[in-house]
Amino acid sequence: MQHIAAGFISLPINLPGTTFNRAIRSAKQVKKEIEEIVKQRRIDLDQHASPGDENSRHHKADLLSKLLMGTYSDGQPIKDTDISNELNGLFIAAYDNVFITLCSIIMYLSEYPQVYDAVLKEQMEIADSKAHGELLCLEDIQKMKYLWSVACEVLRLEPPNPGTFREAISDFVYEGYLIPKGMKLYWSVYSTHKNLDYFPDPEKFDPSRFEGGGPAPYSYVPFGGGPRMCPGREYARFTMLVFLHNLVTRFKWKKVFPDEKMVMNPFPLPTKGLPVRLYPHHPSSSSSL
Known part of the structure; x- marks a missing residue:
């Protein structure tokens, strides 16, 4: 993929x-x-x-x-061929973006222990409210407000999709330049997410940006915006929150390579595959993954 x-x-x-x-x-x-x-x-x-x-x-x-x-x-x-084409597109969109974002979140949580502790507190409250063996439900997902704020801030700093192309549907002027109808445009998620007008100190990791009303419309676009917003947004949110809930409530972790970073290749990926050492909350032994 x-x-x-x-x-x-x-x-x-x-x-x-x-x-x-x-x-x-x-x-x-x-x-x-x-x-x-x-x-x-x-x-x-x-x-x-x-x-x-x-x-x-x-x-x-x-x-x-x-x-x-x-x-x-x-x-x-x-036709079977049309079904195959639909599934092919779904797998490409649903696989890369989710796993890239999960890698970024795991990396940030390992680097900011105070954020990890706050996430753990929220997730343990949800876990403790469940009967033994009871699965998460929609109501539980809606309670994961801080974890989702963390995920949103990671998506702001490390969007899995750097941008995409659109076509101008009418003539317009931008920054003194005439953009004619039909011209192909590339909008950058990275530059949008680092706009000082909406994100003070834009390089700082700060999940509190997404508390309350959150950023201004169209200033935060990891899933696009408007009528062409990614239809998989809720799928991605559910997948990531459920995975992270189960990971955080069971383990703490450290990066095997402390200085490992995410690099564009051509999408953000960990330079060494992000191996981590897991520490169970009720340890009998530690393990690597």
């Missing part, structure tokens, strides 16, 4: 060894594997088509099965 994502912002030179060529080959491999999964799932659904079949009810609960049972606007079944 990383090779595919890197291909989005590479020079379109399809020669062996280039980033663009690796992206094309990786995309073909992933698409082939997804097509095999789609093909097998359709067979499974056909074999368990009985309304009373327990396996049938289980399969119908996931996204792939819903797509396989879906139709186009004209009522015709969705």
Whole structure:
């Protein structure tokens, strides 16, 4: 997936060894594997088509099965190739951005112990309110206000997507320059998030920026904004908060390489893979990950 994502912002030179060529080959491999999964799932659904079949009810609960049972606007079944293309795009968008952000959050929590302690306090209060073995629910997620403020500040400083392209829908003037309709524009998440007008001392890690009303509209855009805002925003929020809740309530950690940083390659990634040493809150032994 990383090779595919890197291909989005590479020079379109399809020669062996280039980033663009690796992206094309990786995309073909992933698409082939997804097509095999789609093909097998359709067979499974056909074999368990009985309304009373327990396996049938289980399969119908996931996204792939819903797509396989879906139709186009004209009522015709969705083709397997179109389903594969949809899933391919979903995996690319849902994988890189989430794991990159989790790496950044884990790194910041290891570097700011007072922030980690505040996160731990909030998450333990939620954990202690649950019965043994009881899973998190939506109400619990909504209580994770400080943890989400931490995640938002990390997304401000280390956005997984540095920016994207848009097209001007009308003529307009910006900073004295005429931007004609139809011109392709690149808007930078990094420069937006470091704007002194909205974020004083912009290089400082300060989760309190997101308390109360939070930043001004369109000054904070890790998920974009307006009608083109990323549809996976809530998925990313739920995924990260649930993972971090389970991590923080079980472990404290230290980076194996204390000076390790995130670098653009071409998206933010830890220079050494971010190995950490885990310390259970009720330790019998420590471990590395």
